[in-house]
Amino acid sequence: MSKEQFKAERLYLVSLFVAKSMFREGIISEEEYEEIDTILLEKYRPVLGTLLAGKPLSPIPI
Numbered sequence: 914m915s916k917e918q919f920k921a922e923r924l925y926l927v928s929l930f931v932a933k934s935m936f937r938e939g940i941i942s943e944e945e946y947e948e949i950d951t952i953l954l955e956k957y958r959p960v961l962g963t964l965l966a967g968k969p970l971s972p973i974p975i
Contacts, residue, residue: 918960925957 914922929950936946 914960921957922959922961925953925959928953928957 932941932946932949932953935941936943941949
């Protein structure tokens with residue numbers, strides 16, 4: 914994995930973590946979370962992050 918790919922993965926996962934926290938706090942809806950995930954996938958184009966895309970939100974706390 915190149916440095917650029919690693920950076921994209923990291924930025925995607927950190928951004929997704931923030932969105933997931935917002936969802937769990939009730940700040941955004943599940944539909945908004947899914948929209949944010951789609952936008953982040955388009956923006957960062959993560960290689961490994963796409964494996965997690967579209968998966969249901971797990972009940973495991975952060």
